[in-house]
Amino acid sequence: MSDDVRNALSALSNISEHWQPHRLASINDYDLKVVKLQGEFVWHTHPDTDELFLVLSGELTIQLRDRDVILGPNDVFVVPKGVEHCPKAAAEVQAILFEPQGTVNTGHVGGSMTSNLRELG
Amino acid sequence: MSDDVRNALSALSNISEHWQPHRLASINDYDLKVVKLQGEFVWHTHPDTDELFLVLSGELTIQLRDRDVILGPNDVFVVPKGVEHCPKAAAEVQAILFEPQGTVNTGHVGGSMTSNLRELG
Numbered sequence: 001m002s003d004d005v006r007n008a009l010s011a012l013s014n015i016s017e018h019w020q021p022h023r024l025a026s027i028n029d030y031d032l033k034v035v036k037l038q039g040e041f042v043w044h045t046h047p048d049t050d051e052l053f054l055v056l057s058g059e060l061t062i063q064l065r066d067r068d069v070i071l072g073p074n075d076v077f078v079v080p081k082g083v084e085h086c087p088k089a090a091a092e093v094q095a096i097l098f099e100p101q102g103t104v105n106t107g108h109v110g111g112s113m114t115s116n117l118r119e120l121g
Numbered sequence: 122m123s124d125d126v127r128n129a130l131s132a133l134s135n136i137s138e139h140w141q142p143h144r145l146a147s148i149n150d151y152d153l154k155v156v157k158l159q160g161e162f163v164w165h166t167h168p169d170t171d172e173l174f175l176v177l178s179g180e181l182t183i184q185l186r187d188r189d190v191i192l193g194p195n196d197v198f199v200v201p202k203g204v205e206h207c208p209k210a211a212a213e214v215q216a217i218l219f220e221p222q223g224t225v226n227t228g229h230v231g232g233s234m235t236s237n238l239r240e241l242g
Contacts, residue, residue, distance in 0.1 A: 008175070008195040025197045027171040027219055030151060032197060050148040054129070054217075056195070074129040074177070076146050076153060096175075098148060098219060 008034050008056060011120050012094045021097055021105055022118040031117065033097040040088040044107035051079045051099050058093035062086075129155050129177060132241050133215045142218055142226055143239040152238065154218040161209040165228035172200045172220050179214035183207075 006024050011034050015022055019041060021033035037060060053062065055071045062069040062077060063086040069077055079085045106114040127145050132155050136143055140162060142154035158181060174183065176192045183190040183198060184207040190198055200206045227235040 004198065005190060005192060006197045007193075008197060010195075025173060025199050027173045027199050028202075028221065030219075032173060032175075032219065052146060052148045052153060054153075069126060071126060072128075074131075076127045076129060077125065078146050078148050081149075098151075098153070100149070 006120070008096060009094070012036060012056070014121060018092070019105065019113055020115040020118055022120050024096070024120070026101065029101050030098060031101050031103075033099075033117065035095055035097055037087060037089045037093040037095060038091065041086055042106055042109055042111060042113050043084055043086040044109040045082050045084045046079070046099075046103060046107045047082055049100050049103055050081050051103065052097065053077050053079070053087075054096040054098070056094040056096060058089060058091055060093045060095060061088050063088060127241070129217060130215070133157060133177070135242060139213070140226065140234055141236040141239055143241050145217070145241070147222065150222050151219060152222050152224075154220075154238070156216055156218055158208060158210045158214040158216060159212065162207055163227055163230055163232060163234050164205055164207040165230040166203050166205045167200070167220075167224060167228045168203055170221050170224055171202050172224065173218065174198050174200070174208075175217040175219070177215040177217060179210060179212055181214045181216060182209050184209060 018038045021035040025032045054076050060071045139159045142156040146153045175197050181192045
């Protein structure tokens with residue numbers, strides 16, 4: 001495999017922490033990130049950008065204020081800019097995120113679950 | 122499933138043509154597209170943007186002028202802006218593309234394999 005080819009599942013197998021996105025690749029000024037999710041995150045919005053979720057394994061619920069969006073493997077959902085949301089997963093989920101560089105996982109709320117973007121080892 | 126959740130593999134199961142990207146989702150001014158690839162494409166570059174490939178099934182070769190990049194399931198590769206490339210696949214490949222809206226599949230060369238972005242039925 002070339003040095004500049006990254007495998008999403010291999011990268012995830014090296015991540016143990018939940019809710020900590022790691023950069024898999026960059027395209028222009030956007031990042032493709034991999035992340036493991038389990039438990040409940042925090043309600044937040046991204047005031048300046050949409051946020052795309054692509055689930056690789058497991059079942060992810062993205063709670064919106066008016067409904068729950070349930071995502072399984074290969075499901076894609078875009079949380080529109082400014083829409084409050086709170087992901088949760090009863091069991092571990094592996095997912096890909098796509099968003100502009102500099103997007104913070106906790107959006108406008110910050111707090112203890114804020115994670116700087118990690119680089120893969 | 123909510124109307125705004127899209128499954129990448131379900132979408133691909135409804136596509137029969139090769140080399141014709143279909144929009145699965147949009148995030149800001151970028152598109153996530155699904156595409157089936159088989160055979161050899163044309164050498165081209167995208168002068169203004171990187172282009173991200175994420176393979177879902179099959180084996181995709183992205184020929185560069187100095188080497189071949191081989192991608193299997195869950196592999197991600199970014200063709201840098203301005204780098205000449207020509208994808209080929211001996212057997213059918215299902216893949217996701219990420220790129221700015223308006224990116225044309227044949228880049229600067231055009232020709233008979235140029236496909237307008239398709240919308241899913």
